[in-house]
Amino acid sequence: MDYQKILNMLIEIEGQLDDAYYSLPDYNANMDSQSYIDGARSDLYNLKDEIERKMLDDKKDHDLLYNKEAGDGEGRLKGNN
Numbered sequence: 001m002d003y004q005k006i007l008n009m010l011i012e013i014e015g016q017l018d019d020a021y022y023s024l025p026d027y028n029a030n031m032d033s034q035s036y037i038d039g040a041r042s043d044l045y046n047l048k049d050e051i052e053r054k055m056l057d058d059k060k061d062h063d064l065l066y067n068k069e070a071g072d073g074e075g076r077l078k079g080n081n
Contacts, residue, residue: 003055017041
């Protein structure tokens with residue numbers, strides 16, 4: 001499974017947790033449940049951030065490698081072909 005599929009699943013879980021949090025009646029008896037759901041949402045946000053950061057780092061590494069292999073693209077203009 002690749003990072004994009006994991007990220008998509010996390011986004012779906014985020015929506016489900018948001019629905020659960022906001023559909024829970026705001027009674028004192030539900031404060032613990034709201035706290036548990038909010039904690040899960042916080043952990044999920046951190047996990048999403050880590051996945052997104054890893055995806056950006058991988059893209060940056062790929063772009064750096066690709067640009068290094070391709071050269072600066074100016075050899076033709078400098079007469080170095």
